[in-house]
Amino acid sequence: MAKSVYINGRWSDGKDDWFEKTNPANGETSWNGQASSPEQVSDATRAAREAQSDWAQRPQHDRTTILERYAEALTKRSDAIAAAISSDMGKTAWEAKGEAGAMSAKVGISIKAQVERAGTSYSEAAFGSMHLTHRPHGVMAVFGPFNFPGHLPNGHIVPALLAGNTCVFKPSELAPSVAEVMVEAFAEAGLPAGVLNVVQGGRETGAALLDGDING
Template sequence: MTQDTFINGIWSVGKGSKFDSISPSDGTVVGSYHAADAKQVEDAIASARKAFDKWSLTAQTEREAVLVKYAAALEERKQAIADAISLDMGKPKWEAITEAGAMVAKIAGSITAQSDRAGSWTKETDFGAISLTHRPFGVMAVFGPFNFPGHLPNGHIVPALLAGNTIVFKPSELAPSVANLMVEAFEEAGLPHGCVNVVHGGRDTGQALLNGDINGLLFTGSHHTGTAFHRHFAGRPDVMLALEMGGNNPLIVHKTDDVAGAAEVIFQSAFITTGQRCTCARRLILPTGQQGDDILAAVIEKIDAVKIGPWDGEDVYLGPLVSAKAVAQALAFQNERVALGGKLITPLRDMVENTGIVRPGIIDMTDADTPPDEELFGPFLQVYRESNLDKAIAIANDTRFGLSAGVVTSDDDVWEYTQARLRVGILNRNRPTTGASGAMPFGGPGLSGNARPSAYYAADYCAWPQARQIG
């Protein structure tokens, strides 16, 4: 039986309902778990609370040393981590090992960010000494997503630990197994017991964690869930909320000299990770006329040529969606837009029954009724044809979200004009919308978050500043 609850350094069996991790590559069960019940969640929070008393007072250099050892332990487990990610959520081999590598790299970047954005200093002034330091919040609940089940929660957990917080981590029930490997690495690194606790489960486990005595919630996921969390903590400014909630991301192509290059940027923006990145392009604004037609044709050629299949298939570039349910949701999303008058250019379709394996789709929405402003987490691109740049920008900004956007252009003036007018947190030129740097903030306005960007800026929401004056 799986030991699936980790509290104060001890593994035990969850006392809640049983659930399975289903491989979207072939529909087989790859792991069985028991959710933590409300009492176990309460115990995990109490364990983190007790550990906080000592960990928060541990010297910064000592905390860093533990996290450096954690990086080494992750490095030793890279292949096992990659295999766990692939089995749970279908990420192809090449991409899963890339995610495992990103988990290792996160530690050095987070140490630098902690010093840069949340460090300490002292200055002498005419009125005495002044100093600034940063203090941890306490017990942080971390909710992990399925699409990057190792890298994204790791991106919350590592900065939080560096700042002196302690953690209760609830992995996604769709991709749970990498969390146990992370715990192994923390144990090998010598992280004191209670500093990281793991409770597996779904909605009930998550609700128990929300209702618990926590000081912060660090979340990556859909805006539906994130806004529900925001409502839950209404009137609770004492709880730090860091919410990263996706986007309905636009990509504008205007005055480019490179049709093939534009098609490559579009393909990678819309379809990498089978469209399961919050920064994937969901809406493409192409010029009318022959060049726009040529670019679309080139993108379709790429769809036809790409290797799609199970995570362990030979040379597979696009793996499955996370579940057969996700396929049904994607098909319903496509059908809704057809009903609104959208014209299918190439349909998204189910390739292997009872799996998540799909062929990417494209639909022209130029003359259709306005669709709901929602994000589909899948490989489906909505196209708008518009040659007027101001109108293209208006289409791009016509969303409640604001995470990422891209501009494909050979004209520097077009870039200068658009970058000053697009309302997004991550903006790229002539490269995929999914390209994000760990040395930069990650987040955006609107329903994409609550002004708590992660990545390099995660240090900001993991500690509060304390200003000191000494007479």
């Protein structure tokens, strides 16, 4: 049975219906476990909410350093990421490997964008001075798609975390395996507990997340 719920830095089993994913190339089971219950989804958003203030108050440099370490951890796991993607949704090995590479490359792009678009600026004005700062939204829900199950959610999670938000990630039920590898990489990078949480499941899990205490 696969790991299906990651809340506040700990994995646990889901408490809702069982579901499994089969490899479209050979029919073998690539992932199986229980979906997250509505209560577990609430626990995940609560953990993200409780972690958000401390994460947002950290200096930008600290968040950037953790995300840089995450990129390094992804690079070390590129084969595992590619295998997870390919076994779940049938993407060819070379294409899945390319997606894994895009995930680590996204971090550098996001760091550059954070500095350019959401940093702090100061300028003199006719009647004083102007200061421009940005604040995080809060708790963000990220939904993974079937066709790019690693790259696309990663492309939302990374900039959200850099900006001081926390996340609850619901992978596609058609491609759930890559989430575990991503969590391993974040843990190795030193991401604090509660900043990223994962809830596996289908439509009902997604609906519970949308109805939960999120900001975007």
